[in-house]
Amino acid sequence: MLSLNPWVVAILLNSFLIAIAWIVPKKLLTPWGYVNAWVLGVLVWGTLGWQGYTVVMFYFLVGSAVTKIGMAEKEAAGIAEKRSGMRGPENVWGSALTATICALMTVLVDSPFQELLILGYVASFATKLSDTSASEVGKAYGKSTFLITTLKPVPRGTEGAISLEGTVAGIIASIAIAIIAYLVGMINLVGITCCILAAFIATNIESLIGATLQERWQFLTNEVVNFINTTIGAIVAIIIAWGWTL
Secondary structure, eight states: OOOOOHHHHHHHHHHHHHHHHHHSSSOSBOHHHHHHHHHHHHHHHHHHHHHHHHHHHHHHHHHHHHHHTTHHHHHHHTOSOGGGGOBOHHHHHHHHHHHHHHHHHTTTOOTTHHHHHHHHHHHHHHHHHHHHHHHHHHHHHOSSEEETTTOOBOOTTOTTEEEHHHHHHHHHHHHHHHHHHHHTTSSOHHHHHHHHHHHHHHHHHHHHHHHHTTTTOTTOOHHHHHHHHHHHHHHHHHHHHHHHHO
16 A cells, blocks of 8 residues: 655645635635645644644634634624734744644654653643633623732733633633544543643633733733743643653
8 A cells, every 4th residue: 555755645735725725715814824834734744643633623623713703792892813813824833833843852752752742732732722712702701800810800801811701611622622632542541631731720821921921021922922821831731741650
């Protein structure tokens, strides 16, 4: 049976999918967003195969769908994502740079570090999907939103605001993507727990950053904070897993 090089498959598959996405009327990414998503998809398939690709596609599709929830109301309130939720290159790498680094590093190390990096890859996307879900559901449906540092009521969409509805949505999102990763054989049952805990911790740290530092430091754009958030999620998951095995 003919066996294609995974990098060849990665280039052909992503070129095909991007070509389809380019011509469909409903766009999820900007033109440059699609170009950068192509690069991301090639790197992920080339290093982690269809399993890693399944995880990033699940994140992308669910994250895009969640962003569209209550879009009209969020736009009217001025708290919606820019470009009606279409992602650009800065969004692609703000969300996926940590995962990409983990994926690339897996080809340089052996077990058990390879498994830990794969866990970090999954945990970074679990963290980002949790953060996206918590934010978007909270902005759309949060009945009461509170600043994480003071627990005082604040308007929906405030940086550092949390809500019960958003928090529950974020936890469900991290569980869902961790289960997907488990079903495709990337992580085990312990890994699911690590991802859920790491996502919860990192998402709340991200809210703390939003409430305390983001408005003071101009370099802390949403994309930079997303990178910090996903990096914390990956590191926390790896530390929990490492401690679990000691």
